Amino acid sequence: MAESLPLPDLDPISDRAVFRQIADHIREAIERGQLTEGDRVPSEARLMQHYGVARMTIRNALQVLQSEGLTVAEHGRGVFVRSHPPVRRLASDRFARRHREQGKAAFIAETEGAGGKPSVDSIEITETMPPADIATRLQLGAKDRVASRSRRYLINGQPVETAVSYVPLEIAKGTQIMEPDSGPGGIYARIEEKGYRLDRFVEEIKSRMPLRHEIRALKLAPGVPVFHLVRTAYAADGTPVEVCDTVMSSDAYVLSYELPAR
Incomplete structure (x- = not known):
């Protein structure tokens, strides 16, 4: 599902940093339920290809999502939407x-x-x-x-x-x-x-x-x-x-x- 997730394009006239725009796109996909708990976020390679940016830009975007508690990185497997404990x-x-x-x-x-x-x-x-x-x-x-x-x-x-x-x-x-x-x-x-x-x-x-x-x-x-x-x-x-x-x-x-x- 992650690799087929539709991704918006960057806004070339926005004053918002590119890595933050990318984080916004993935966050919106989580909030809309396009990515749910346990789903894998699109790979760095796919994100680099879609947005035409360097790997470090993608990693900065993914770090924003992790710092917000939305995703978790699993070594060797990728980045996943974080599962939340029962409320x-x-x-x-x-x-x-x-x-x-x-x-x-x-x-x-x-x-x-x-x-x-x-x-x-x-x-x-x-x-x-x-x-x-x-x-x-x-x-x-x-x-x-x-x-x-x-x-x-x-x-x-x-x-x-x-x-x-x-x-x-x-x-x-x-x-x-x-x-x-x-x-x-x-x-x-x-x-x-x-x-x-x-x-x-x-x-x-x-x-x-x-x-x-x-x-x-x-x-x-x-x-x-x-x-x-x-x-x-x-x-x-x-x-x-x-x-x-x-x-x-x-x-x-x-x-x-x-x-x-x-």
Whole structure:
């Protein structure tokens, strides 16, 4: 299909660089569905022949598409339209108590509800001193320690998110929060079992480019940003009981919230 893809001609009077015009043409083919996920982009030889330009011009055009996260290069095979991971919708009710009462943590309930297969790996649990900003959010003293739970979330085997939860050690100690399997309903169910009935969550979200270790963990294509979300969970009496520091592949998520107009 790639070699038979119709390609427009360059606009000789445009002030847009030639390599960017070529990138525009291929991008439009992807957006229109002429090239779909997994399809091979026309070869360098065909693009050189069609446009009458040097190989470096074609490579610059292909690099633009890779930097935008639209394509991925496979050594010895060519350049392909990038396959995107399944989209998980972050709904405003994902931490509703009914999910915990059904024995499901938020990620599992939401992913299964969308028809995906959730899994978790790379689980690490430590007792540690929290970073300064986490200690501030949890209103901890200078010597207070936390249980840190680090893990990676996958949908249908594709990594989409990493998260580190910080729970005051006085809450986590002696519970399954300290174990790889946190039990039915996840750590929020364990926190409520300790008498801290959850009342509200406060989230702060920003978009940024990923760090090197995040690219490796989430297997991100060049040019794909991440959502960096920090959530603080509060008990009914106003006590902060958990902070979750999360990094999410931006092309695996849609942020969807229902907000009351009052």
